Amino acid sequence: MQSISVSDIIVKKAAESRIDQVDFDKLVFGTVFTDHMFECDYINGHWQQPTIRPYGPLTISPAAKVFHYGQAVFEGMKAYKDDQGKVFLFRPDENFNRINKSSERLAIPEFPREYFFGALEELLRMDNDWIKPGLGNSLYIRPFVIASEIGVSASAANQYKFMIILSPAQAYYSGDVSVVIAEKYSRAADGGVGYAKAAGNYGAQFYPTRLAQEQGFQQVIWTDANSHQFLEEAGTMNVFFRVGDKLLTAPTNDRILDGVTRKSLITLAKDAGIDVEVRRVEVSEIVEAAQQGTLKEIFGAGTAAVVSPVKAFSYRGTKYDLPAQESSYAIRFKKALNDIQYNCAPDPYNWRYPIN
Amino acid sequence: MQSISVSDIIVKKAAESRIDQVDFDKLVFGTVFTDHMFECDYINGHWQQPTIRPYGPLTISPAAKVFHYGQAVFEGMKAYKDDQGKVFLFRPDENFNRINKSSERLAIPEFPREYFFGALEELLRMDNDWIKPGLGNSLYIRPFVIASEIGVSASAANQYKFMIILSPAQAYYSGDVSVVIAEKYSRAADGGVGYAKAAGNYGAQFYPTRLAQEQGFQQVIWTDANSHQFLEEAGTMNVFFRVGDKLLTAPTNDRILDGVTRKSLITLAKDAGIDVEVRRVEVSEIVEAAQQGTLKEIFGAGTAAVVSPVKAFSYRGTKYDLPAQESSYAIRFKKALNDIQYNCAPDPYNWRYPIN
Ligand SMILES: Cc1ncc(COP(=O)(O)O)c(C=O)c1O
Ligand SMILES: Cc1ncc(COP(=O)(O)O)c(C=O)c1O
Numbered sequence: 001m002q003s004i005s006v007s008d009i010i011v012k013k014a015a016e017s018r019i020d021q022v023d024f025d026k027l028v029f030g031t032v033f034t035d036h037m038f039e040c041d042y043i044n045g046h047w048q049q050p051t052i053r054p055y056g057p058l059t060i061s062p063a064a065k066v067f068h069y070g071q072a073v074f075e076g077m078k079a080y081k082d083d084q085g086k087v088f089l090f091r092p093d094e095n096f097n098r099i100n101k102s103s104e105r106l107a108i109p110e111f112p113r114e115y116f117f118g119a120l121e122e123l124l125r126m127d128n129d130w131i132k133p134g135l136g137n138s139l140y141i142r143p144f145v146i147a148s149e150i151g152v153s154a155s156a157a158n159q160y161k162f163m164i165i166l167s168p169a170q171a172y173y174s175g176d177v178s179v180v181i182a183e184k185y186s187r188a189a190d191g192g193v194g195y196a197k198a199a200g201n202y203g204a205q206f207y208p209t210r211l212a213q214e215q216g217f218q219q220v221i222w223t224d225a226n227s228h229q230f231l232e233e234a235g236t237m238n239v240f241f242r243v244g245d246k247l248l249t250a251p252t253n254d255r256i257l258d259g260v261t262r263k264s265l266i267t268l269a270k271d272a273g274i275d276v277e278v279r280r281v282e283v284s285e286i287v288e289a290a291q292q293g294t295l296k297e298i299f300g301a302g303t304a305a306v307v308s309p310v311k312a313f314s315y316r317g318t319k320y321d322l323p324a325q326e327s328s329y330a331i332r333f334k335k336a337l338n339d340i341q342y343n344c345a346p347d348p349y350n351w352r353y354p355i356n
Numbered sequence: 357m358q359s360i361s362v363s364d365i366i367v368k369k370a371a372e373s374r375i376d377q378v379d380f381d382k383l384v385f386g387t388v389f390t391d392h393m394f395e396c397d398y399i400n401g402h403w404q405q406p407t408i409r410p411y412g413p414l415t416i417s418p419a420a421k422v423f424h425y426g427q428a429v430f431e432g433m434k435a436y437k438d439d440q441g442k443v444f445l446f447r448p449d450e451n452f453n454r455i456n457k458s459s460e461r462l463a464i465p466e467f468p469r470e471y472f473f474g475a476l477e478e479l480l481r482m483d484n485d486w487i488k489p490g491l492g493n494s495l496y497i498r499p500f501v502i503a504s505e506i507g508v509s510a511s512a513a514n515q516y517k518f519m520i521i522l523s524p525a526q527a528y529y530s531g532d533v534s535v536v537i538a539e540k541y542s543r544a545a546d547g548g549v550g551y552a553k554a555a556g557n558y559g560a561q562f563y564p565t566r567l568a569q570e571q572g573f574q575q576v577i578w579t580d581a582n583s584h585q586f587l588e589e590a591g592t593m594n595v596f597f598r599v600g601d602k603l604l605t606a607p608t609n610d611r612i613l614d615g616v617t618r619k620s621l622i623t624l625a626k627d628a629g630i631d632v633e634v635r636r637v638e639v640s641e642i643v644e645a646a647q648q649g650t651l652k653e654i655f656g657a658g659t660a661a662v663v664s665p666v667k668a669f670s671y672r673g674t675k676y677d678l679p680a681q682e683s684s685y686a687i688r689f690k691k692a693l694n695d696i697q698y699n700c701a702p703d704p705y706n707w708r709y710p711i712n
Contacts, residue, residue, distance in 0.1 A: 030508035033419060059413045062521055063389060067502050070426035070555030071562060076508075107562035142508045146423050147559070152386035152432075152498045152523060153660075154592050156562040165418055167508060182547070189545030189581035191538070193560045199426030200556010203503070204549045206427060206463035206512040225545035226582045236510050304509075 009122055014054040019129055027170045030140065034127040038119040038164040042109055050115055052122055055165065063150045065157040071147035072199035073102035076303045078138040079124050081131045082343035087124055089353040090341050094260045099143060102196035107156040108145050119164055124355045127166055135342060136171025176311035179219045180212040181283055183316065186225035194255035205235050217314060223283060231281045237300030237308060238262035242329050243289045246275045261301040267349065268336050283315060290320040298322060299330040307334035365478055370410040375485055383526045386496065390483040394475040394520040398465055406471055408478055411521065419506040421513040427503035428555035429458035432659045434494040435480055437487045438699035443480055445709040446697050450616045455499060458552035463512040464501050475520055480711045483522055491698060492527025532667035535575045536568040537639055539672065542581035550611035561591050573670060579639060587637045593656030593664060594618035598685050599645045602631045617657040623705065624692050639671060646676040654678060655686040663690035
């Protein structure tokens, strides 16, 4: 392998920052970007010299394979700033490993660790002012890879572009969410790409999600495509069910994204002495628990919203409301996670990754 | 609906044609493009004024949703020129209907018929010289739609770009193909987007196809994701099996693309008095037929290669060779189809669409 280091990154600074034009109290998630972005091309079997340059448009052929064949993967992570101005990532190794796992499934070449971390550190130093302290504020980080080779024949590309763009984010409060349990549409096939953060997995969900929205629900909880009997995950979140004081969540498999928030919550819950069952969760047992009053909580877990409580779900045309919880696991573990992320609590698991 | 017509297209002609730089005897499929392309943006709930302009790169935000969420669909069709210089499309209505069916599933707004046909006719007139007469020569036409709105949040875009690019193609002879029957990986889920020409469906196949290629096979024949017992289709072709003198092919469903070549071949075969069974085809019956010597042919059917004979397939580690056929259905129906496409035979089905 070629030997590479952060010092290999060509840095072109923006002449002027755009930060003064941004109202940080009125951010719409994922629509405002910082001054710089990272770019690295894969050509002739190698990742070429990486560049950080002013955030701006790409010039790309309409015949680039990404437009036609969806050969693209991405990641989603956040940088947090504590009250002393120190900046942290949260378990970035997980995202690094996952993007390469996604890439492998999409026949995209692996990206080198040194470039990934070198890029993140340099970008976060350069765009440090865009990271605002305060609980809920963060800088959303979007690494992604696209097939840039020209060609409208359906085969893996020989050229790729790895990029990182950064978007300041506020506390993501979407209100309590109502969800529909999928009975007809599905997100992923056995033997498919559901476990990868492959671009096509997301576009494929927009239509069924829109149908759910037209019925007054915000999201879909996907079930297995074969039988629609087992609960899997939501569009961009893994899902937890609290029945009595037990926490249930589906095991990861080749249909389900192995979420960093999910695995962190499992660790926190177990270490707090909570009974966590990672196993196939039947729709019928959740419906029954709802009917019997033992279903106390459902919540989604993912980087963007951290923990997202579900206030009602719909299944076979019946809507089941969840009771308000005095001592909610969702709120408790969101706080525990945030405390670690914002450097407000000890970090026994070594999840924080400081940017110097 | 807004009223629209061909005369609404803004046409910017290329200053000079690039056609002299192209060696038409050495075309690599899908890599060379004509002088012009069509572009139409969807903004504020409407398709805006369409444009034909010189073929060239797009300027597009790295945050455009297509890069992140694979919200993109496409079509593949061809224009043919007869010896008198007349140009024809083949059943373009099918492609028009299909791209809108694909778009619906991907939550992309429908594209107007007048724009689609207006664009095709104008483009084919302008780039007429790029269509070479002679059996096998054609102009491959790639309409596609991409989500152009900026935003790294996973929801349907509000802005789209519909484009058509054109690529001259020669007779597509890939040699007889050897295929692997899928046992582990799969292409599409029940309730998923397999029936749509959604970009993500293709990228998802590259890795398993590469694994097949590493074993010396060119393509994968996909089976149903649930049981891997039923034969579905190949990467960009529907598949036919000839057992004795009977022709078998899978019915279309929400996992399988409703191919124009497939449906045309079914019509031609039925009208030629051949027994065509459109039904679920079991892997086991094909393996048995191969063992008993009653499996006479397998061939793929799709716009790019028209008909692609399969010379061997592999299943559970065993390779089954197909016998050479004296009077092959594949060759017979490829000729029958080509004769109609190139205006060398009567067109009883009204499949030809002349461009004036
Ligand atoms: C499909 C899917 N499931 C779950 C998650 C949650 O994963 P993480 O906690 O790593 O953000 C995401 C978002 O990243 C996702 O896209
Ligand atoms: C998945 C798939 N199946 C089948 C086909 C064949 O369809 P058609 O005959 O319309 O080209 C294609 C190509 O368009 C395809 O992409």
